[in-house]
Amino acid sequence: MNHSRNMEILKERAEAVQVVVTEVPDPAQAWRYAVELTQKQGGAAIAAPGWDPDSLAALEKECAQAGLGLYRQNLRDQIGGFHTGLTRADWGIAATGTLVLESTSEDLRLATMLCETHVAVLPRSRLKPDSLSLEAELAKLMGEPPRYLAFITGASRTADIERVLTLGVHGPLELHLLILED
Amino acid sequence: MIDTAQDLKEYKKRLKNALHNDFLRQTLKNFYEAYPAGRARALEGLDVQGLRAQIAACKDQALPRIEELFETFKTHAEAAGVKVHLARTALDANEIIATIAKDNGVKKIVKSKSMTAEETFLNHHLEQEGLEVVETDLGEWIIQLRHEGPSHMVMPAIHLSRQEVADLFTKVTEEPQEPDIEKLVKVARREMRKHFLSADMGISGANFAIAPTGTLGIISNEGNARLTTTLPRVHVALVGLDKLVPDLHTALQILKVLPPSATGQVITSYVTWITGATECTTAPGGKKEMHVVFLDNGRLALARDPVFSQALRCVRCGACANVCPIYSLVGGHNYGHVYIGAIGLILTYFYHGRKNAQAIVQNCLSCQACKSVCPAGIDLPHLIKETYGEVLRQGYPKPFKNKLLARVLKDRRLFHFLLRRAYLAQKPLARPKGGLIRHLPFFFGKEHDFRSLPAIAKTPFRDMWSRLYEKVENPRYRVALFGGCLVDFVYPEQGHALIKLLKGRGVQLEYPLGQTCCGLPAQALGEKDVAREVALQNLKAIDPSDYDYIVTLCASCASHLKEAYPRLLEDEPGLAVKVKQLTDKLIDFSSFMTTVLKVSPKEFQGSRKKVAYHSPCHLCRGLGVTQEPRDLLAAAGLDYRTARREDVCCGMAGSYSFEFPELSAELLRQKLDAVEETGAELLVTDCPGCVLQLRGGMDKRGAKIKVKHIAEAVAEEKKG
Structure with missing residues (x-):
């Protein structure tokens, strides 16, 4: 199955679980997306751990212009203070619409768990057709502890009261997936 | 509690x-x-049967190796800074966890969903030790607050209404809460966040313990398992030894089918894989204090049980x-x-x-x-x-019916003598026509009055056999009929229908008179020895080597012969061949007509009578026969109307309907409602047990819809 077909499947599966999927041509568009979304939702700050310094510089500028706070680390001290978690996704799994995040860094986990909205950026080339095609990579990572790996497919959800689907019971209320050209 | x-x-x-x-x-x-x-949507495109076989094989291969897998897990997890414990009993597990809490100065614990912790009643134990324990899965939290157990493994609070939850949350928050689900979920989010941030220890379960890397896999929708394993400085996972898998591959295969089977989701929102003690900035040394407690509680012995x-x-x-x-x-x-x-x-x-x-x-x-x-x-x-x-x-007092069955069923002559006697005894109760009993015998309570019961036939099929038997010269097929008790003693007309349909087709039909009850009723009552005894008798009466096919009119008998006989007789030397021949040659009536005799529409009148079909459990699931009866109805020129949920049990289930009449009646009601909606004038099925239930129910509700065995319905359509 070719890459673009897999991309269609990923989108289809992700959208089926209320993920908002958008394609972005370059990182600048991704920063802008996260900033505008945060503003629109009335958020005051973005938590963005795990990015390289160049990316951060650009994001910092966008945030400053928009009057938003930006937290890159020590997120324990900022719990409740950030609205958006902006992170990379290490892989995408088309068959289930899943994002895989290598989350061994505590900051990365806190950003994705304690935000109201999670924006994840997936480089297009990092897409796999199904979980088994990622097995070797995952097994390798697990063989190098400590390791905290997360499969994320949609926002936090529950159907525990009368089986009515409700989003955001513990973690993010929304998940936005930005597919980045690379 | x-x-x-x-x-x-x-x-x-x-x-x-x-x-x-x-x-x-x-x-x-x-x-x-x-x-x-x-479920079907979520499994679309997957080879479900193949995955099932793989998972079964992987698990079966892992079970004898559990202790070895445990050691492997322990070695790798400990090398990664995790302390691994093995609890022999539920109490051991609870005490180990309480000690971990004490050693780490823990006061408050947040817990994500764990059936294993439910198994050991962990919360109760920890609370008695003076610890505060908060369930963080919404459903689990609700039942914890109500002091109840879960009513479903995945949706523990499915039995409660939004109003009940609102009342509960009003009490907990001491503020009025509306019965609005979205708002109630927000209340939980707010309350729970406080607990997550103030807890010293998180307890989780695990869906997988991957031995070669010492990795835990945890499935969750709410994300509470992520918070439970991330925020507090101590993490304890309580895991049944049966969750050990030999590799990541097995875990990923199970993951493909678990969420679709559980909730009809392709995958849950979160799957978390934890290997080793990870970063935790509030823990001493910046590293999580992590423990995995494996629970035996009989599992090691169970793994060896044949x-x-x-x-x-x-x-x-x-x-x-x-x-x-x-x-x-x-x-x-x-x-x-x-x-x-x-x-x-x-x-x-x-x-x-x-x-x-x-x-x-x-x-x-x-x-x-x-x-x-x-x-x-x-x-x-x-x-x-x-x-x-x-x-x-183990000493549960044997019900009278078990004792009676054990005495009677093993002795075919006595059993058949009693059935003949029953015909005489019921005479004053039987209606003059229609083969139903007018009044229930006095020993039935009124809860049994949801269906009319059939009368025992005056002359059982076996007694007519010498007159019905016809010798066929140079037969194409030599066929034995396995009648079953209901066809033999209650509905011999179903046997007649078969004879009518086989006429002129070169089938030499035999009815070996030594045959007796298939033994299913004995198995249903847990009387394995009796079931084995009658299985032996039947194999003696019907030597499968003498026939090309063994045809049944009863799906329940057929599925019992096919599934249970190999199990029941596996220890009998010399019989394995006979059992294999029996199961290979066994065929249900509809399959025999369509796939062996290949009946064609030109042999039938083409009346286009509107019929509904009930798919007997033992046919569609027991034997995996679904298409053949429908093909047969079409070939016989009948207008088959599909009903809702044709494959759901009619509620008969042998003696079940006598033990739990109210439940049986309810299933029957739903079934008959669905049939009536189709506008059919006739309901057919391929199991005399189902005929008993369905016909009795139709009679009770005074419905015009006739109920027949598919053989009778098809025989009536035959030309000439």
Whole structure:
């Protein structure tokens, strides 16, 4: 199955679980997306751990212009203070619409768990057709502890009261997936 | 606290209450009706049978190696900074966890969902040790606050309404809360966030323990497992030894089918894989204090049990409850102790004792709906019967019917003598026409009055056989009919219909008179020895080498012969060949007509009579025959109208309908409603047991729809 077909499947599966999927041509568009979304939702700050310094510089500028706070680390001290978690996704799994995040860094986990909205950026080339095609990579990572790996497919959800689907019971209320050209 | 009925009388009282709980009934019905389509959608494109076989094989290969897998896990996890414990008993596990809490100065614990912790009643233990424990899964939190057990393995609070939750949250928050689900979920989010941030320790379960890397895999939708394993400085995972898998591959395969089977999701929102003690900035040294407590509690012995070990294949998806017609009527608090659904009826005996299992284990239709969806391929109905057998062996007083059956069934002459006597005894009760009994005999209570019972035939099929027998010169096929008790003694006309349809087709039909009851009723009552004894008698009466086919008119007999005989007779030297020949040559009536004799429409009148079809459990699931009866109806020129849920049990299930008449009546009502909606004038099925139930029910409701065995309906359409 070719890459673009897999991309269609990923989108289809992700959208089926209320993920908002958008394609972005370059990182600048991704920063802008996260900033505008945060503003629109009335958020005051973005938590963005795990990015390289160049990316951060650009994001910092966008945030400053928009009057938003930006937290890159020590997120324990900022719990409740950030609205958006902006992170990379290490892989995408088309068959289930899943994002895989290598989350061994505590900051990365806190950003994705304690935000109201999670924006994840997936480089297009990092897409796999199904979980088994990622097995070797995952097994390798697990063989190098400590390791905290997360499969994320949609926002936090529950159907525990009368089986009515409700989003955001513990973690993010929304998940936005930005597919980045690379 | 969980309080499971320990005797049938109390149990039946509770079942009755559940049947009258309108909210529960509606909720369960909605789920029951929506689930199959959701599951099918989520499994689309997957080779479900192949995955099931793989998972079963992987689990079966892992079970004898559990201790080795445990050692491997321990080595790798400890190298990564995790402390690994093995708890022999539930109390051991609870004490180990309480000690970890004490050693780490823990006051408050947040907990994500763990059935294993439910199994050990961990919360209760920790609370008695003075610790504060908060369940963070929404459903678990709700039942914790209500001091109840879960009523479903995946949806623990499915039995509660939004109003009940609102009332509960009003009490907890001391602020009025509206019965608005979205708002209630927000309340939980707010309350729970405080607990997450102030807890010292997080307790989770795990769906997988991957031995070669010492990795835990945890499935969750809410994300509470992520917070539980991230925020507090201590993390303890309580994991059943049966969750050990030999590699990541097995875990990923199970992951493909678990969420679809559980909730009809392709995958849950989160799957978390933790290897080793990870970063935790609030912990001393910046590293999480992490412990994995493996629970034995009988699992190691269970893994070696020749019959019951497959129960440990269970991946805790709850699918067996989701498709269970009985669960859909009475809910989880009446269908398990801690573990719910078909697997719960089995595990309760092993983990929570005979007293908690002895009543609930009898409440199984053996309809095989659970078996047909179990992603690990566990033969649940079989294990439930085996569990009941164990319950009897362990001293549960044997019901009178068991004693009677054991005495009578082994002796064919006595059994048949009694059936003939019954004909005489019922005479004053029988209606002049129609083969039904006018009044129920006095010893039946009024709860049995939901269907008319059939009268025993004046002349059983076997007594007519010498007159019916026709010698066929140079036959194409030599065929033995396995009649079964109902065809022989109650509905001989179904046998006549078969003879009529075989005429002129070169089939030499035999009815070996030494045959007796197939033994299913004995197995249903947990009387394995009796079942084995009659199986031997039948094999003696019908030597499969003498025939090309053994045809049955009864799906239940056929499925019992095919599935149970190999198991029952596996220890009998020299019989394996005969059993294999029997099962290879066994064929149900509809398949014989369509695939062997290949009947064609030109042999029939083409009346286009409107018929509905009931798919017997033992045919569609037991034998896997679904298309042939429908093909036969079409070939016979009948206008087949599909009804809702044709493959759901009619509620007969042999002696079940006498033990639990109210549940049987309810299933029958739903079935007949669905049939009436089709506008059919005739309802056919291929099992005389189902005919008994359906015809008796149609008669009681005074409906015009006739009920017939498919052989009779097809025979009537034959030209000439």
